[in-house]
Amino acid sequence: MLLWASAFIGVRSAGSAFSPGALALGRLITGALVLGAISLARRDGLPPRAAWPGILGSGVLWFGGYMVLLNWGEQEVDAGTAAMVVGIGPILIALLSALLLREGLPRALCVGMVVSCCGALVVALGSTGPAHARLLGTVLCLLAALSYAAGVVSQKSALRHAGALQVTLFGCLTGAAVCSPFASDLVTQAAHAPLSATLDVLYLGVFPTALAFTTWAFALSRTTAGRMGATTYAVPVLVLLLTWLGSSVVPGLPALAGGVLCLGGVAISRRRAAGRTRRAAEGPGAGMIRRRRGPA
Known part of the structure; x- marks a missing residue:
């Protein structure tokens, strides 16, 4: 989570020299080279056939689509605001799991979605910069969150058949293939980019x-x-902390309030799911046992 939080800041910094597609491609190529070298050393080979639908889905949606959308969105809004909007990703994961796995659509999930959407709107209105840029940046980050959520669901299915390194490596390669139309932009922009921006791209590829x-x-x-x-709830807070430590710049109070609404909606949506998980873990006889025992 800490590395992903740092990625929001790195994307914002590198975005001054690289276009969204070129930045995504450079990041994916770097990541694929590192993972490919490790995979060759381990002699992992190709993933089994059953893993490929999930790998391709996560590669297109998460490694490709999410990175381009996020890079574009961060050219319109600051890193902290982008992280708070993308922070609704967990609620979208829960929604997609309910729809695709037929687990139902609890009322708490619906309420949480409404609250999070209201928070995203507040973020758009409270961010600095021209109104059209705030709106565009927020919409792009919302689309990035949706792409990320769908990619996680796809990746989960792939991990049932292949290892983490295999799924990540070939997801990177799939994402790079999706971003290949930006290859000429990457070459041109890399030739003129300052060293700091190039190092940002390399950092994004190796670590996040x-x-x-x-x-x-x-x-x-x-x-x-x-x-x-649910573990990604910490990312927006970490982004704000890293931004403050690095440049003493944080989003304004309206954007912070919107971010709280976004994360509050996620928390609401998870309350009922958490209760179901606890009841399932306790088993059907747990309540009867408590009633028989009576008060302590």
Whole structure:
């Protein structure tokens, strides 16, 4: 989560020299080279056939679509605001899981979605800059959150058949293929970019992509998508902290209030799910046992 938080700041910094598509492609190529070298050393080979639908889905939606949309969005709004809007990703993961896995659509989830959407609107209105840029940046970050959520659901299915390193490596390669139309832009912009921007791209590829995505996939393979999605609640707070430490710049009070609404909506949506998880863990006889025992 800390590395992903730093990615919001790195994207904002590198975006001054690289276009959204070129930045995404440079980041993915760097990540794929690092992971490819490790995979060759481990002699992992190709993932099994059953894993490819999930790998392709996560590669297109998360590694490709999410990165381009986020890079574009951060050219319109600041890193902290982008992180707060993308922070509704966990609620979208829960929604997609309910629809795709037929787990139902609890009322708490619907209420949480409404609250989070209201928060995103407040963020758009409270961010600095021209109104059209605030609106465009917020919409792009919302689309990035949706792409990220769909990518996580796809990745979870792939991890049932392949290891974390394999899923991440070939997800990176798929995302790079999606972003390949921006190859000429990457070459041109890299030739004229300052050293600091180039180092930002390399950092994004090695740490928030190769390392963070692989460790995420490793953890995701051992728990549910909903629970892993909940860990990303910390990202907006970490982004604000890193931004403050690095430049003493934080979003204004309206944007912060909107971010609180976004995360509050996520918390509301998860309350009922958490209750169901506890009841399932206790088993059907837990309530009867408590009633028999009576007050302590």
